[in-house]
Amino acid sequence: MRIYADNAATTPMSETAVRVMEDALEHLYGNPSSLHSAGQEARARLEEARAQIASCLGAAAPNEIYFTSGGSEADNTALRSAALAGAKKGKKHIISTAFEHHAILHTLDALAKEGFEVELLPVSPDGFVTAAQVEAAIREDTALVSVMYANNEIGTVQPIREIGQVCRSHGVLFHTDAVQAVGHIPVDVQADCVDMLSLSAHKFHGPKGVGVLYVRRGVTLTPFIRGGAQERGKRAGTENVPAILSMAAALREAVDRLPEHMAYVSALRDKLNDGLLRAVPHTAQNGTALRDPAHRLPGTVSLCFEGVEGESLLLRADLAGIEVSSGSACTSGSLEPSHVLLAIGRPAEIAHGSMRLTLSDTNTEAEVDYMLEKIPAIVAGLRDMSPVWEDLMSGKKPHLI
Numbered sequence: 001m002r003i004y005a006d007n008a009a010t011t012p013m014s015e016t017a018v019r020v021m022e023d024a025l026e027h028l029y030g031n032p033s034s035l036h037s038a039g040q041e042a043r044a045r046l047e048e049a050r051a052q053i054a055s056c057l058g059a060a061a062p063n064e065i066y067f068t069s070g071g072s073e074a075d076n077t078a079l080r081s082a083a084l085a086g087a088k089k090g091k092k093h094i095i096s097t098a099f100e101h102h103a104i105l106h107t108l109d110a111l112a113k114e115g116f117e118v119e120l121l122p123v124s125p126d127g128f129v130t131a132a133q134v135e136a137a138i139r140e141d142t143a144l145v146s147v148m149y150a151n152n153e154i155g156t157v158q159p160i161r162e163i164g165q166v167c168r169s170h171g172v173l174f175h176t177d178a179v180q181a182v183g184h185i186p187v188d189v190q191a192d193c194v195d196m197l198s199l200s201a202h203k204f205h206g207p208k209g210v211g212v213l214y215v216r217r218g219v220t221l222t223p224f225i226r227g228g229a230q231e232r233g234k235r236a237g238t239e240n241v242p243a244i245l246s247m248a249a250a251l252r253e254a255v256d257r258l259p260e261h262m263a264y265v266s267a268l269r270d271k272l273n274d275g276l277l278r279a280v281p282h283t284a285q286n287g288t289a290l291r292d293p294a295h296r297l298p299g300t301v302s303l304c305f306e307g308v309e310g311e312s313l314l315l316r317a318d319l320a321g322i323e324v325s326s327g328s329a330c331t332s333g334s335l336e337p338s339h340v341l342l343a344i345g346r347p348a349e350i351a352h353g354s355m356r357l358t359l360s361d362t363n364t365e366a367e368v369d370y371m372l373e374k375i376p377a378i379v380a381g382l383r384d385m386s387p388v389w390e391d392l393m394s395g396k397k398p399h400l401i
């Protein structure tokens with residue numbers, strides 16, 4: 001048996017998304033900027049996709065949708081554009097949070113080096129920032145607030161609508177990295193008072209290398225990739241038509257099936273989460289214990305097992321056919337504990353023993369049963385060989401969880 005339980009890293013493409021992409025690769029070769037029929041056919045399909053994505057997000061108009069190469073480009077563009085617009089008015093203060101994705105944090109690091117004052121709000125032990133924290137941090141010279149919609153490691157969903165309302169009432173630009181949220185929980189850019197939003201197709205069963213930056217009408221977007229007049233002069237380069245059409249189809253499908261998928265996936269999550277907590281002693285759940293989609297993503301299980309190393313856990317699980325992650329994929333391979341787990345107050349030695357299992361509607365109950373059978377034995381096996389665990393059991397070191 002091979003089980004894919006790493007859907008926060010990426011998702012397998014849906015059959016519809018593959019079919020749409022294949023069809024476009026084969027038949028829709030025209031350049032949307034060309035004036036002949038092949039070009040105009042591609043242009044029409046591209047604009048259809050734009051309108052469809054706008055409607056899925058609750059945007060006011062299709063021209064608020066800008067196609068990008070993915071979530072990272074959308075995040076970089078949003079932050080840099082807002083920073084530049086702010087600097088022109090003498091505003092160089094940027095508010096974000098300590099547990100953002102690296103696409104945000106590393107861009108903010110670069111902006112700090114360029115003279116911006118970056119303030120990262122602390123995150124509560126259960127994995128939230130509040131609108132009150134944002135409001136208290138807003139200053140006269142605040143150029144931008146950027147808070148992720150849902151965290152990619154622990155799955156907590158932030159009070160985006162309240163934060164959006166606070167930003168709107170203070171006239172401060174608000175961006176949200178919604179890469180983990182779109183296609184998994186309801187997102188509505190107008191109701192949420194969002195000015196800019198990033199999404200990525202491969203996180204909702206679409207293709208890799210394509211995403212969207214939503215920019216509300218009236219918000220200035222500064223181009224960073226210059227060249228042709230594509231994307232209304234804001235993002236040059238011949239559009240990736242097959243990937244964009246496939247993304248639109250995947251999003252349509254995900255949004256149409258949202259209620260039933262949320263119910264299905266969260267039932268699997270609860271069984272896996274509770275089963276592992278019951279079966280493995282000295283284990284803690286990361287992030288909120290709340291289960292409703294307003295507070296937690298349907299598919300995320302994030303746990304810390306005391307006395308084991310996350311990397312060894314991941315490799316043993318893989319040998320047993322279970323594909324999971326220790327923290328986020330972007331930090332694995334390095335020995336730094338996850339910045340997200342540190343941000344919610346996990347001590348480094350506990351953060352090192354983390355496992356993230358992220359489910360989607362492609363997973364089954366039989367797979368959850370298999371994971372519940374295998375993972376406790378894997379943890380026990382690693383603990384048997386661990387000198388840290390020996391110290392904990394002999395009482396030489398106190399248990400932290």
Ligand SMILES: *Cc1c(COP(=O)(O)O)cnc(C)c1O
Pocket residue numbers: 008009069070071072073075101103148150151152177178179180200201203209210211
């Ligand atoms: C995956 C992810 C990104 C990056 O998206 P790419 O399309 O892979 O560049 C950004 N933010 C979050 C929260 C993510 O989960």
